[in-house]
Amino acid sequence: RKEVEQDPGPFNVPEGATVAFNCTYSNSASQSFFWYRQDCRKEPKLLMSVYSSGNEDGRFTAQLNRASQYISLLIRDSKLSDSATYLCVVNLGSGGGADGLTFGKGTHLIIQP
């Protein structure tokens, strides 16, 4: 089983819709979780961390389910500019920090006008 798995998509979604995608991780000892965003032919950038209690940043909501070992990202009122690849990232390191970051292959999202 892969360490971090995501549905690669593409997800084709009309502008203004709500879209959600999940990511599963295999190591139950994983410490922390993140969503990164990567635009076409650009570098990945941190979108948001994922906290145990769930967290929201504007139109974006991230949730963690430790029992089932998955995290999710919900995007409300999607914009054309949300089109990108969303990378699920899991930190396996015991001390936190970025050393143990494992990236998923990403979910490709296309927002259509």
Next chain:
Amino acid sequence: DTAVSQTPKYLVTQMGNDKSIKCEQNLGHDTMYWYKQDSKKFLKIMFSYNNKELIINETVPNRFSPKSPDKAHLNLHINSLELGDSAVYFCASSQDRGHDTGELFFGEGSRLTVL
């Protein structure tokens, strides 16, 4: 004012050649990394350096050698290039180890094509 900069952005070369990619960060971070993103978009860590010490070295061929003259620079040297080395190589940096954010700051990437 670029935080993490790497050069060159594009590199086309023949099999068997030796090439280097340079990376510099002006964020004052202690840890720097090299990642490889292949044609399937899978981003995989190759090396990380913390205070000039190698702290992660995944199963990367020894044709790849990171060199860090100081904590603001981490260069990647590749010997005897092979077709399978074609990929985008990303340099990144992060704050001190043990910090909880897990935030990496990436350079724009260096697209290597081996012919």
